[in-house]
């Protein structure tokens with residue numbers, strides 16, 4: 119890419135951080151299917167182990183295919199570095215654990231992806247870590263939950279599946295006023311719609327399984343470090359060795375050195391390859407995803423058998439104004455929830471769909487539906503399902519990029535037959 123021009127996102131998502139000349143002129147990164155890399159001299163291997171060179175050692179540590187994806191995601195999110203992981207959950211677990219020790223606390227939005235909620239509420243608790251759950255739109259509650267043991271704030275750009283959109287700039291300012299970093303799961307928005315670092319976030323995590331890879335054929339995650347947080351305060355004195363080693367990238371070094379390597383959360387290079395391939399079409403896919411989702415939301419909102427629709431793009435939605443501002447008018451995401459009469463009606467409706475796939479995933483170019491209450495949340499206690507707003511009448515729809523008329527036709531016919 120020419121250095122005298124600032125390319126638009128649509129161009130950068132394709133060309134950023136990839137140089138054919140580094141790979142014999144190849145136009146996609148090769149899949150480096152090698153567990154280890156041979157070194158000419160003991161001096162060179164020693165220099166690589168001590169971080170003085172950027173060479174590769176062993177697949178659990180780094181891999182050339184993975185590095186292309188890492189550099190692309192860091193550039194697209196406006197961060198200074200990234201680590202890609204085996205799944206979104208691996209990214210979230212390592213991103214949080216790099217900040218946490220036994221006895222620590224963190225403040226988190228309560229509208230979270232199901233496994234993130236379980237990780238925070240059940241797994242972390244076992245290790246003496248306390249998550250303080252708050253409504254991510256309630257700044258006073260969040261501020262009230264911060265104390266001297268708090269290590270970070272955590273939210274999703276668009277809550278999955280609550281569809282609430284917190285104000286990232288206000289949260290970042292509040293976090294920073296208390297000397298804390300803000301960690302944002304940007305899976306549902308993607309850097310096409312929102313770049314949380316531009317709104318003050320310090321760490322961005324992703325499930326690349328969803329829109330970034332885009333075809334439901336690879337799992338993966340990423341931790342992206344803005345490289346701007348000041349880790350030198352007393353609260354983060356345990357970061358001193360990492361600051362000494364990597365300066366502004368102390369946090370990412372800790373994610374990688376302490377968690378990623380020792381937990382073995384590396385991404386398989388095939389999955390990085392598929393994700394890089396998917397990124398080539400992210401901008402055009404997102405444009406269609408967002409346009410289709412708005413139209414589907416309007417259609418469902420006007421249908422007599424649909425009791426309610428939860429989509430930030432609808433004027434009456436409590437996050438409409440914030441989403442409009444934060445997402446620069448580009449759209450409101452491509453996930454939505456809506457209500458039919460009851461669980462039985464939802465089950466019959468799913469059976470009547472002919473085009474839309476019924477499965478547990480989102481962000482695929484195909485339109486997908488699920489009844490979360492009876493599937494992902496089936497073993498949750500009733501009061502937890504209520505707390506997370508997972509009701510028996512709720513369906514979650516991930517709007518794909520098929521022809522809008524065909525998506526609406528499938529929904530309309532199924533509603534009529536139900």
Ligand SMILES: *Cc1c(COP(=O)(O)O)cnc(C)c1O
Pocket residue numbers: 205206207208231233234274278303305306324325326327328337338339480
């Ligand atoms: C799917 C998802 C995750 C988890 O990602 P996996 O790749 O399935 O591990 C995390 N956060 C959000 C918002 C998700 O939708």
